Amino acid sequence: MSDLDINAEVKRASARRTRRSFLVAGVGAVGAFEFYRWIANAPQKELLAAPLRDALEVNAKVARTVFDERGMAPTYSLEHARELRINGQYGLKQELVPESYRLQVVGVDQAKRFPQYVDDVTAWNYKYVKAASQYEGHDTKEAPKAGKTAPAAATTDSDAGAQTDYSSLPPAFQKAFAAMQASQGTKEPRGQEEAGESDSTLDANTPGLLLKLEDVTKLPRHEMVTQFKCIEGWSEIVQWSGVRLRDFIAAYPPAKNAQGKLPKYVYMETPNGDYYVGFHLNECMHPQSTLVTEMSGKPLTQWHGAPLRLHMPIKYGYKQIKRIGLIAYTDDKPDDYWTKLGYDWYAGI
Ligand SMILES: Nc1nc2c(c(=O)[nH]1)N[C@H]1C(S)=C(S)[C@@H](COP(=O)(O)O)O[C@H]1N2
Ligand SMILES: [Mo]
Numbered sequence: 464m465s466d467l468d469i470n471a472e473v474k475r476a477s478a479r480r481t482r483r484s485f486l487v488a489g490v491g492a493v494g495a496f497e498f499y500r501w502i503a504n505a506p507q508k509e510l511l512a513a514p515l516r517d518a519l520e521v522n523a524k525v526a527r528t529v530f531d532e533r534g535m536a537p538t539y540s541l542e543h544a545r546e547l548r549i550n551g552q553y554g555l556k557q558e559l560v561p562e563s564y565r566l567q568v569v570g571v572d573q574a575k576r577f578p579q580y581v582d583d584v585t586a587w588n589y590k591y592v593k594a595a596s597q598y599e600g601h602d603t604k605e606a607p608k609a610g611k612t613a614p615a616a617a618t619t620d621s622d623a624g625a626q627t628d629y630s631s632l633p634p635a636f637q638k639a640f641a642a643m644q645a646s647q648g649t650k651e652p653r654g655q656e657e658a659g660e661s662d663s664t665l666d667a668n669t670p671g672l673l674l675k676l677e678d679v680t681k682l683p684r685h686e687m688v689t690q691f692k693c694i695e696g697w698s699e700i701v702q703w704s705g706v707r708l709r710d711f712i713a714a715y716p717p718a719k720n721a722q723g724k725l726p727k728y729v730y731m732e733t734p735n736g737d738y739y740v741g742f743h744l745n746e747c748m749h750p751q752s753t754l755v756t757e758m759s760g761k762p763l764t765q766w767h768g769a770p771l772r773l774h775m776p777i778k779y780g781y782k783q784i785k786r787i788g789l790i791a792y793t794d795d796k797p798d799d800y801w802t803k804l805g806y807d808w809y810a811g812i
Pocket of ligand 2: 550551693781
């Protein structure tokens with residue numbers, strides 16, 4: 464499928480949603496007290512009262528009506544760009560061994576035609592430089608300085624894969640433990656941060672592509688200077704380099720679903736699924752949505768999400784996932800780390 468085909472298809476889908484949005488926005492006018500009571504007594508939906516969550520969803524529809532494909536975030540001249548602080552370390556606490564990096568891509572049209580096709584992307588084993596975590600928690604406060612990496616220790620597959628010595632046990636136990644270990648494999652456990660495991664976790668035996676970083680960086684280079692906004696109330700103007708997400712989607716296009724339509728959503732997660740985000744496909748087709756390999760003209764550091772992070776100036780920072788390990792096209796609304804903790808799924812600016 465060519466870039467143009469995808470654009471036309473996404474635009475058609477957006478137009479359908481746009482007409483529906485006006486209908487949704489047209490429903491209104493409930494007395495203030497009734498409204499309050501209704502919210503106070505309403506069941507919870509993803510940790511928010513359902514009507515509030517629904518209101519966020521209506522806002523999202525209206526925002527899409529206004530901004531879809533047209534709204535561009537402002538760009539700045541390079542002299543205004545600053546170093547981005549480090550904020551948020553979920554899924555980054557262990558340093559990834561660069562050679563073990565692969566980008567899993569799932570839901571690609573005729574995936575078998577690509578040399579990077581594998582029968583099960585979930586079987587890929589990321590390797591880590593074993594090191595003590597440098598700081599805990601999410602916020603900037605105790606973050607190490609940009610560029611500082613954890614002290615290197617031995618490179619191992621994972622703790623889970625380390626062979627425990629059971630030789631002092633009776634043979635029957637040794638056998639049982641060996642079998643248990645073999646069945647667990649050498650994979651890191653998933654969903655180790657506060658929000659827990661993603662509901663969008665792939666099933667074992669999910670076919671797809673295992674791309675190397677070069678398969679991404681060979682696409683046309685894209686640079687821009689835009690503002691990064693965190694919902695905590697700070698922002699920074701930053702120079703980004705990488706490739707447009709829409710060029711990536713054109714190169715590795717989504718398969719159409721049974722109804723002959725493009726999938727609605729795109730899901731991304733860090734290796735081993737500790738941090739995860741979801742988008743509408745059309746947000747990923749926005750010309751400023753960027754797969755970033757360099758910030759401030761330098762390769763990404765671990766804490767900024769090496770080797771590949773997302774910058775989407777139309778979204779708050781918490782959607783801009785660092786260290787992307789999976790990009791999956793899907794018709795199911797993807798799970799999202801901060802939505803699990805009560806934040807808005809849409810997170811538009
Ligand atoms: N993997 C991962 N990506 C993440 C986060 C995180 O904790 N882990 N935090 C998000 C939030 S809330 C912000 S504000 C930005 C911070 O990016 P920075 O550390 O490069 O400033 O990353 C976003 N992406
Ligand atoms: Mo953030």
